[in-house]
Amino acid sequence: MLAYLLRSLTQATLVMLAVAFIAFSMFRYVGDPVASIVGQDATLKDRQELAESLGLNDPFPLQFARFLGNAVQGDFGVSYRQGRPVADLLIERLPATIELAVLSAIVALGLGLVLGIYAALNRKGVIANIVMSLSLIGVSLPTFLIGIGLIFLFSVYLRWLPSFGRGDVVAFGWWTTGLLTDSGRKSLIMPVITLGFFQLTLIMRLVRAEMLEVMRTEYIKFARARGLSDGSVHFRHALRNAMVPVITITGLQLGSIIAFAIVTETVFNWPGLGALFVRSVEVVDIPVMAAYLMFVGLVFVVVNLIVDMLYFLVDPRLRGGATVPAR
Amino acid sequence: MSHRAAAPQPRLKLTWKERVAIWRDSDLWLSFKASPVAIMSTAVTLLIVIAAIFADVLAPQDAFDPVALNLLDGFAHPMERGAGSNMLFVMGSDEQGRDIFSALFYGTRLSLLVGVASVIFSMVLGIGLGLLAGYLGGKIEMLIMRVADIQLSFPAILIALLIFGVARGLIPPQQYETTAVFVIIIAIGLSNWAQYARTVRASTLVERNKEYVQAARLMGISGFGIMARHVLPNVMGPVLVIATINLALAIIEEATLSFLGVGLPITQPSLGTLIRSGQKFLLSGEWWILFFPAMMLVILALAINLLGDWLRDALNPKLR
Numbered sequence: 001m002l003a004y005l006l007r008s009l010t011q012a013t014l015v016m017l018a019v020a021f022i023a024f025s026m027f028r029y030v031g032d033p034v035a036s037i038v039g040q041d042a043t044l045k046d047r048q049e050l051a052e053s054l055g056l057n058d059p060f061p062l063q064f065a066r067f068l069g070n071a072v073q074g075d076f077g078v079s080y081r082q083g084r085p086v087a088d089l090l091i092e093r094l095p096a097t098i099e100l101a102v103l104s105a106i107v108a109l110g111l112g113l114v115l116g117i118y119a120a121l122n123r124k125g126v127i128a129n130i131v132m133s134l135s136l137i138g139v140s141l142p143t144f145l146i147g148i149g150l151i152f153l154f155s156v157y158l159r160w161l162p163s164f165g166r167g168d169v170v171a172f173g174w175w176t177t178g179l180l181t182d183s184g185r186k187s188l189i190m191p192v193i194t195l196g197f198f199q200l201t202l203i204m205r206l207v208r209a210e211m212l213e214v215m216r217t218e219y220i221k222f223a224r225a226r227g228l229s230d231g232s233v234h235f236r237h238a239l240r241n242a243m244v245p246v247i248t249i250t251g252l253q254l255g256s257i258i259a260f261a262i263v264t265e266t267v268f269n270w271p272g273l274g275a276l277f278v279r280s281v282e283v284v285d286i287p288v289m290a291a292y293l294m295f296v297g298l299v300f301v302v303v304n305l306i307v308d309m310l311y312f313l314v315d316p317r318l319r320g321g322a323t324v325p326a327r
Numbered sequence: 328m329s330h331r332a333a334a335p336q337p338r339l340k341l342t343w344k345e346r347v348a349i350w351r352d353s354d355l356w357l358s359f360k361a362s363p364v365a366i367m368s369t370a371v372t373l374l375i376v377i378a379a380i381f382a383d384v385l386a387p388q389d390a391f392d393p394v395a396l397n398l399l400d401g402f403a404h405p406m407e408r409g410a411g412s413n414m415l416f417v418m419g420s421d422e423q424g425r426d427i428f429s430a431l432f433y434g435t436r437l438s439l440l441v442g443v444a445s446v447i448f449s450m451v452l453g454i455g456l457g458l459l460a461g462y463l464g465g466k467i468e469m470l471i472m473r474v475a476d477i478q479l480s481f482p483a484i485l486i487a488l489l490i491f492g493v494a495r496g497l498i499p500p501q502q503y504e505t506t507a508v509f510v511i512i513i514a515i516g517l518s519n520w521a522q523y524a525r526t527v528r529a530s531t532l533v534e535r536n537k538e539y540v541q542a543a544r545l546m547g548i549s550g551f552g553i554m555a556r557h558v559l560p561n562v563m564g565p566v567l568v569i570a571t572i573n574l575a576l577a578i579i580e581e582a583t584l585s586f587l588g589v590g591l592p593i594t595q596p597s598l599g600t601l602i603r604s605g606q607k608f609l610l611s612g613e614w615w616i617l618f619f620p621a622m623m624l625v626i627l628a629l630a631i632n633l634l635g636d637w638l639r640d641a642l643n644p645k646l647r
Contacts, residue, residue, distance in 0.1 A: 139632075
């Protein structure tokens with residue numbers, strides 16, 4: 001267990017270092033950090049002094065180390081366009097994105113599991129077939145079109161839900177939530193569906209496929225032969241073994257929800273990190289881009305670590321030896 | 328070719344007739360004939376490709392030449408005649424009197440162009456790196472596969488956005504419009520190479536130890552020659568499947584980038600750009616400006632996706 005944990009942690013650190021290196025290279029070599037701070041009429045001497053004070057003339061490893069040190073302390077520099085510390089911008093927008101992503105993940109995971117198990121157990125049923133066909137459409141529809149379709153139906157045609165923004169939010173210190181007000185909850189519905197839909201279809205299809213695979217095995221036949229109830233066979237025997245690949249893929253997918261939020265947030269004018277990132281790409285605001293990259297990298301690494309740990313809960317074989325499951 | 332066929336030595340090249348005969352006898356053709364979905368999706372894809380190639384001839388209006396537009400035609404409903412030019416707008420017109428039906432031809436052409444070019448780009452890059460990794464092994468293999476692993480765990484759209492942003496930082500603003508198509512092809516291409524590299528490496532590892540490769544090595548053929556002429560043709564099956572499915576993904580990726588406003592500019596619109604410009608009219612009820620480009624995108628992506636699904640099953644020996 002400890003060796004396995006250590007190996008996962010080392011890998012996570014290496015990935016994080018690689019991401020930080022890319023972020024730093026962008027930060028340092030794309031665009032001119034000096035030109036973005038001083039005005040156009042600064043003299044050459046001013047520029048050189050500023051470059052010196054920013055440490056831009058130091059050797060590369062030293063600069064990278066300083067960048068890392070600052071990043072660990074939450075200092076990502078100042079936004080070129082907004083003139084404010086990047087960390088402040090991120091924190092301001094973090095709650096909106098986290099709320100959206102977590103709710104979408106819960107919806108996708110919950111509905112995906114239920115529908116997937118249902119579709120596997122009632123393979124020939126009418127409802128199961130309808131759900132499966134719908135999920136095929138979900139896989140080939142671009143996310144932004146789902147969002148636009150929802151807006152057209154529920155905002156323009158039926159006029160039930162707001163088409164943009166978070167509605168009224170309640171603040172707790174630096175955290176804000178839309179869950180406690182009526183308009184906030186209404187504003188959440190469409191973005192959550194849009195963001196969760198792709199993941200939902202993916203999880204559902206995966207659960208169904210894995211369940212069908214497991215249901216064909218010998219030990220399920222044996223469990224039936226022993227006269228166990230359907231419920232016990234399906235949930236205590238089959239589902240557990242179907243869960244191992246589901247956890248892997250789902251974990252990785254949930255990480256990418258954060259990244260897919262870029263599109264959803266743009267469609268619904270959601271004041272989150274993704275919208276900030278798109279804006280910063282448009283206007284080439286490198287410090288914001290670099291910080292966002294680090295943030296997404298961190299989310300991925302943490303999710304991966306959690307997934308690695310979950311294997312232990314699901315797969316008892318791992319608790320004995322130190323073999324890492326094949327991905 | 329025909330004057331060579333008369334040469335006395337045994338010929339290795341096949342004539343076209345022989346090639347067609349072999350093709351008509353192949354499992355692939357038989358499975359194609361038996362699958363209505365494959366035939367339908369091929370027909371739809373071909374139709375769209377032809378429409379895109381001959382956009383200049385087929386489109387009723389030269390939609391992106393300002394001279395051809397008549398402002399009085401603005402916001403014509405579908406199947407309505409314009410107030411200015413009395414032209415019939417099958418799919419309506421936008422605020423500048425641009426025929427949506429014509430805009431679709433040009434938009435589809437650019438979407439397809441970017442999609443195909445970026446798939447070729449990532450395919451060449453991925454195959455090259457995959458072959459190198461699989462054939463050479465050692466540190467090079469480790470480096471390439473590590474980078475591929477890391478990249479595969481991030482969504483392609485995020486990577487494409489980052490590459491796009493970096494390119495923006497390196498290119499002077501006055502050249503944004505002229506370079507936009509190339510930048511987006513490279514951004515999408517670079518975000519998708521890892522899958523090819525993984526597949527090709529895995530197949531190369533299998534092929535490398537087979538007897539025909541050892542025979543080729545004994546004949547004194549160089550490592551590069553073996554990779555290109557002997558290993559590569561044997562790993563192309565799965566690569567083609569990935570390429571087809573990736574084409575649909577690349578087209579959607581481009582549309583998404585353009586929709587986000589970081590793709591192609593309005594002067595060279597793809598389907599995504601058309602959808603973006605149609606979005607602002609959706610709230611005021613002019614639905615057709617967005618609806619038809621969106622439908623086109625979905626149909627195109629679905630047709631290519633279905634084709635890829637069929638190809639994957641047809642080339643999978645387990646399912647034969």
